[in-house]
Amino acid sequence: MALALRSKLPYVGTTIFTVMGKLAQEHGAINLGQGFPDFPVDGKLIALVDQAMQAGHNQYAPMAGLPALREAIAAKVQRLYGFGYDPDAEVTVTAGGTQAIFTALAAVVHPGDEVVIVDPAYDCYAPAVELFGGKPVHVPLGSDMKFDAEAVGNAITPRTRLLMVNTPHNPAGTILRDADMHAIAALLRGTGILLLSDEVYEHLVYDGEAHASAIRHPELRGRAFIIFSFGKVFHATGWKTGYALAPKELMGEFRKVHQYNVFSVHTPVQHALAAYLQDPAHYESVPAFYQAKRDRFAKGLAGSRFKLLPCEGSYFQTADYGAISTADDLAFATRLTREHGVAAIPLSPFYKQPPAGQRLLRFCFAKQDSTLDAAIEKLCKI
Ligand code: GLN
Numbered sequence: 001m002a003l004a005l006r007s008k009l010p011y012v013g014t015t016i017f018t019v020m021g022k023l024a025q026e027h028g029a030i031n032l033g034q035g036f037p038d039f040p041v042d043g044k045l046i047a048l049v050d051q052a053m054q055a056g057h058n059q060y061a062p063m064a065g066l067p068a069l070r071e072a073i074a075a076k077v078q079r080l081y082g083f084g085y086d087p088d089a090e091v092t093v094t095a096g097g098t099q100a101i102f103t104a105l106a107a108v109v110h111p112g113d114e115v116v117i118v119d120p121a122y123d124c125y126a127p128a129v130e131l132f133g134g135k136p137v138h139v140p141l142g143s144d145m146k147f148d149a150e151a152v153g154n155a156i157t158p159r160t161r162l163l164m165v166n167t168p169h170n171p172a173g174t175i176l177r178d179a180d181m182h183a184i185a186a187l188l189r190g191t192g193i194l195l196l197s198d199e200v201y202e203h204l205v206y207d208g209e210a211h212a213s214a215i216r217h218p219e220l221r222g223r224a225f226i227i228f229s230f231g232k233v234f235h236a237t238g239w240k241t242g243y244a245l246a247p248k249e250l251m252g253e254f255r256k257v258h259q260y261n262v263f264s265v266h267t268p269v270q271h272a273l274a275a276y277l278q279d280p281a282h283y284e285s286v287p288a289f290y291q292a293k294r295d296r297f298a299k300g301l302a303g304s305r306f307k308l309l310p311c312e313g314s315y316f317q318t319a320d321y322g323a324i325s326t327a328d329d330l331a332f333a334t335r336l337t338r339e340h341g342v343a344a345i346p347l348s349p350f351y352k353q354p355p356a357g358q359r360l361l362r363f364c365f366a367k368q369d370s371t372l373d374a375a376i377e378k379l380c381k382i
Contacts, residue, residue, distance in 0.1 A: 009127050016123065016349040020333065024343035030375045033343040035170070035315060037235040037366040042282070045234060048272035061267040063259050065093025065243065068274040073243055076277055081215040089248040092255060093270060095262045096240040097200040097229040102128050103261060104196055104225040104244065105162075107253040109134040113161035116152060120145075120350030122170050122198065134161065138352040145172035145309065145318070149183035156187065162194040163187075167212065168201040168313025171350050171362040175205055175313040178212050185219040194250070195220055200229035200242065203286040205313040206294060215245065222247055225254065230273055232315075233283050235366075239269050290315055290365075293372065297365040300376030315366040318347065322359040324382055329354075333361055340382055342375050 013019075020033035031038075064070065070087035078084045085091050094100040101124060109115060111133030117125050119138045126136040139155045142148030152163065165184065167176035176184075188195065197214040205211045214220040226245045231237035246254055276282055294311050301308060306319040325332050329346030337343040344361040348354035365372060 008131055012127055016345055020337065020343050020345055023334065023337045027338050027341065029337045029341045029343045030371060030378070031343045032363040032365070032367065032375055033345050035364045035366060036237045037315075038371055039235065039368050041234060041236045042276075045236070045272055045276050045282075048275050049268050052268035052271035055271075057267050057271050059267065061093075061264045061270050063264050064088075064255060065091065065265065066267070066270040066274060069093055069270045069277075070243075072274045072277040073245075076280070076283070077215060077245065079280065080211075081213050083215050083221065085245050086248065090245060090251050092244050092251060092258055093265050094227075094242050094244055094258065095265050096231060097198065097227050097242045098124050099240075099262060100225070100227045100242055100244040101125070101196065101198060103254055103257045104227070104246075105129055105134070106132055106257045106261070108194055108250070109161055112159065114157060114159045116155050116160060116163045118147065118152065118165060119352055120171055120347055121164070122166060123349060125164055126352070135159075136352070140351075140355070141169075141172060141174075145169070145174045147174075147176055147180045147183075149180065149187060152184075153187045156191070156193065160191070160193050162196055164196045164198065165214075166198040168204055170201065170314050171316055171318060171345065171347055173309065173311040173314045173316045173318055173362075175209060176212050177209070178216075181212050181214060181217050181220060184214075185217055188223065189219065193223070195224040197224050197226045199226055200232050201314040202228060203233050203283050204290050204315055205287055206291045207312070209312065211313075221245075223250075225250060233286055234273075234276070239266070241265055241269050241273065293365045293367070293369075296369060297363070297372050297376065300372065301379060304376075304380045305382060306379060309360070315364055317363045317365055318360050319344075319363060320359055321361060325359070329359060329361060332359070336361070336382075340378050342378050 017034035024031040070091040074087040105128045109132040113134045114137045115129045115134045116137045129136045139151045202211045214224050229242040305323045309318040311317045333346040344363045347360040
């Protein structure tokens with residue numbers, strides 16, 4: 001009998017990260033596609049996970065996260081952004097940023113609700129909204145990939161339930177600044193619209209800029225789910241551990257979903273992170289570490305035919321290949337992998353409707369210097 005299967009995501013295929021990763025592997029290409037470091041996690045952190053396992057911390061953690069880790073998160077947030085979330089009621093440890101985003105949307109989006117998404121946008125946003133019956137409303141970033149508050153304001157209607165923002169931005173590599181956060185606060189003032197602020201690259205902000213977290217703005221944090229990732233900070237994307245912050249009322253709804261879709265997160269890793277977070281140097285050293293990689297990559301490509309867009313944050317460098325080819329970005333990224341041995345991510349999958357004639361690729365520079373140098377050599381020959 002035919003299965004009466006009606007896809008809930010008819011337009012969705014396999015993510016571009018998986019597609020490009022597979023292609024890179026098939027062709028033995030240097031993989032600057034999917035965002036993940038190719039260098040090891042700090043041995044001290046690994047030893048802490050081992051210790052936790054040896055000490056018998058191998059059963060379910062409490063649903064909202066290990067209390068010691070929630071307290072360490074609240075202390076870190078207080079130290080960095082000057083606001084104290086209540087670790088009992090307002091901090092939840094999640095299985096990474098994506099799960100936190102999914103859970104937040106599941107908790108508050110009702111069928112027919114509009115969710116404003118700024119394109120380019122991380123690939124899971126729109127499908128997650130749609131799965132819960134919401135309607136993604138796509139607004140383009142302005143010129144130079146900067147946030148355009150006026151365009152976002154024009155997209156807001158009485159049906160808008162939530163606005164999603166992302167800083168530092170994946171894939172654009174731009175950041176929101178205080179002025180942008182004030183503009184967002186002005187847009188949302190007097191409405192019941194919620195904010196989801198995806199800040200998973202919070203520590204990857206360069207050139208002495210401060211991370212303009214929504215936490216710093218009372219009006220914003222009062223209506224926001226703010227999402228973070230330990231994978232990005234501690235070079236362990238495969239650990240799939242992050243956290244969400246939200247005021248008590250919102251977090252209560254979040255946890256109703258969280259308890260059924262993951263229940264709780266890997267216990268030994270939570271013990272390890274709680275101890276590791278005690279030393280702020282472990283995260284405060286991250287911006288300089290990645291800024292050096294950004295600069296190495298940019299300097300190396302200065303003599304190439306790629307034109308680099310400003311990278312203010314994240315570990316992604318976007319580059320315009322318009323001087324090399326008029327092919328569309330997926331075709332060019334495929335050719336780059338197959339024929340030139342470097343995999344990157346085309347930007348069009350991050351849009352509902354990519355701008356006509358845009359020729360942009362995203363390169364991940366979270367790589368050992370030797371990997372970056374080898375990629376630079378290949379890219380400069382094109
Ligand atoms: N966040 C990673 C990136 O942007 C991808 C993670 C994934 O493959 N879903 O490259």
